[in-house]
């Protein structure tokens with residue numbers, strides 16, 4: 252699975268409150284959530300996300316509450332992948348479970364810049380920064396997790412598997 | 417240790433750190449506030465029946481006995497699901513206790529189990545040598561359908577507790593001290609392993625308290641090795657066979673902390689983080705409005721025994737309320753037989769039926785703006801027990817009971 256898109260870049264400790272503020276949690280409609288995604292951190296996010304569909308960030312991305320609304324809002328904004336130095340544990344699970352690829356890489360946040368074009372190869376385990384002509388190794392997702400992401404989430408994935416039997 | 421349990425649950429000899437595996441779970445747990453969402457997802461998957469009616473455990477404990485119409489509807493939804501699915505371990509009010517005290521007491525958890533629960537304090541069962549952790553609602557929906565869920569194999573941080581415990585010190589003081597040392601993300605995504613001569617002397621109740629709070633340091637698991645105390649605890653409660661996993665002597669740890677217990681005083685975590693650990697003795701000027709003794713952290717018999725020892729023959733301060741909540745019906749009954757309930761009532765405390773209640777600002781002791789509580793619970797975030805302008809100081813049972821008498825934060829020596 253290959254994702255070729257440009258980067259929106261953020262810093263460390265991006266928490267679930269800035270991803271989707273609690274005042275919008277009275278809905279589970281992902282399109283409505285997407286309207287307010289990153290509103291308190293970056294008011295231009297929605298505009299940027301029309302053109303650039305990979306988020307690169309520092310450490311502890313998604314810290315804070317366990318709300319599944321946070322990865323849902325990011326995914327519904329059209330973002331194809333989030334690459335960060337580290338993720339908060341429950342955010343990481345929730346993201347995978349709803350089919351949003353989250354990639355951990357210690358080097359990226361220093362070396363990749365806002366606006367760079369990347370080619371992320373999830374099965375091959377590489378991130379290529381096309382703008383800078385550099386390649387980073389990442390631990391590829393096992394087939395199982397790739398399967399979840401391809402199905403569009405853990406619920407769909409499980410449903411397909413049960414049907415397939 | 418956690419690594420070995422994860423390997424055994426996906427039928428392999430060995431799994432490596434960072435690897436993602438799909439593993440069989442031994443128990444899937446849900447409560448009255450997290451299960452409704454998981455049931456909706458479960459229905460979307462369309463498996464029809466849960467994978468094993470013995471392995472799904474349902475405990476309506478947060479807003480029960482139903483605190484309002486919304487929670488009554490949620491409980492009804494969960495109850496009907498449990499009935500329709502023929503769930504064996506559904507605990508109705510009357511049998512219900514706070515989930516993380518109830519499951520070990522009922523013998524549902526044994527060493528080597530892999531357990532998930534839609535509640536962050538599911539890590540409590542690490543005290544029994546189980547790998548056990550909190551997850552989101554989608555995970556529970558999938559696990560209820562298939563009996564499997566994916567895991568990333570964590571690295572391990574080892575904590576070795578040496579020396580001797582001072583008077584009144586319990587597991588709560590050790591864990592507050594430890595979180596103070598490493599911070600609220602000090603064990604992010606890691607398995608915490610608690611060991612050393614000082615913790616092997618700890619009661620099972622104190623070990624549950626420590627495992628319970630692993631999540632407050634960001635931990636995925638908080639595990640103890642199985643010893644005679646664990647086996648004695650299980651002998652009286654569980655009929656299940658189990659396998660004991662031990663760390664290899666050459667196991668690799670990301671970090672090892674050596675903690676000398678000779679130096680650890682009674683601890684209090686000040687608002688608004690569990691990592692703000694201080695010596696209780698330094699906080700004696702802090703006046704309080706309410707004391708809560710209970711929760712999945714400290715609502716067990718050891719906690720009530722310590723509180724009763726301190727409150728016996730004394731009156732609580734006229735300036736505050738003291739709410740005591742035995743975590744399960746059996747603990748309540750034992751406290752009654754031992755005469756603790758009488759001591760509490762005579763000293764001016766109120767004793768409640770088991771419930772999470774005030775711990776999450778739900779009911780049975782919500783705080784008003786500007787009020788301060790000393791509580792034996794596990795979180796003191798902004799607004800955790802009520803109004804965003806209220807404050808929670810976390811402590812063990814000894815400081816809580818002494819503070820109830822003094823009307824301010826106090827240690828037992830000051831009131832006995």
Ligand code: SF4
Nearest residue numbers: 537711712772775776
């Ligand atoms: S007692 Fe508090 S921390 Fe424990 S399960 Fe209930 S609400 Fe959660």
